[in-house]
Amino acid sequence: RCEAVRMLLTDQGQEWQEDVVTVDLWQKGELKKSCLFGQLPKFRDGDLTLYQSNAFLRHLARTYGLYGKDQREAALLDMVNDGVEDLRLKYAQLIYQNYISFADYNLVELVRNHLVLAPGCLASCPLLAAYVERVSARPRLRTYLESAAHRDRPINGNGKQ
Numbered sequence: 026r027c028e029a030v031r032m033l034l035t036d037q038g039q040e041w042q043e044d045v046v047t048v049d050l051w052q053k054g055e056l057k058k059s060c061l062f063g064q065l066p067k068f069r070d071g072d073l074t075l076y077q078s079n080a081f082l083r084h085l086a087r088t089y090g091l092y093g094k095d096q097r098e099a100a101l102l103d104m105v106n107d108g109v110e111d112l113r114l115k116y117a118q119l120i121y122q123n124y125i126s127f128a129d130y131n132l133v134e135l136v137r138n139h140l141v142l143a144p145g146c147l148a149s150c151p152l153l154a155a156y157v158e159r160v161s162a163r164p165r166l167r168t169y170l171e172s173a174a175h176r177d178r179p180i181n182g183n184g185k186q
């Protein structure tokens with residue numbers, strides 16, 4: 026959420042100071058309570074404090090003459106930036122909520138078969154093991170994988186399972 030701000034400031038030859046918030050500090054809750062919408066990032070320019078990263082960008086755009094030459098251009102730039110925000114929200118959904126494809130089901134199914142035959146086979150592959158765990162833990166999938174329908178279904182047609 027801050028990277029476009031960093032890019033803008035860098036390209037405009039500006040310097041800034043950052044306070045990096047650790048997950049531990051955030052989880053204590055006090056800072057969250059102090060934030061206007063309960064979220065970071067927070068931006069300070071002199072005595073002006075802002076929340077909402079697009080507001081930071083707009084403020085900096087006004088400061089450094091990056092908001093078009095008149096109201097009409099500013100309106101067009103707002104339109105483009107709102108389009109970028111829509112895309113960012115879809116990106117966030119992909120990364121945080123729906124980061125899986127059909128190939129994941131196919132791979133996890135095959136790796137799980139190996140685990141039935143050789144339960145320790147991923148011992149030296151912690152990343153792969155964690156990935157299989159993560160996909161298998163998706164709520165609907167987990168219920169299915171734990172069901173008798175799945176557990177009792179033979180894996181191999183020749184009985185070698």
Ligand SMILES: N[C@@H](CCC(=O)N[C@@H](CS)C(=O)NCC(=O)O)C(=O)O
Nearest residue numbers: 026057063064065066076077078079
């Ligand atoms: N619309 C806000 C979104 C801010 C946001 O999503 N912040 C996240 C981190 S990127 C956050 O503070 N998450 C912690 C929480 O909600 O408790 C912006 O553009 O600044």
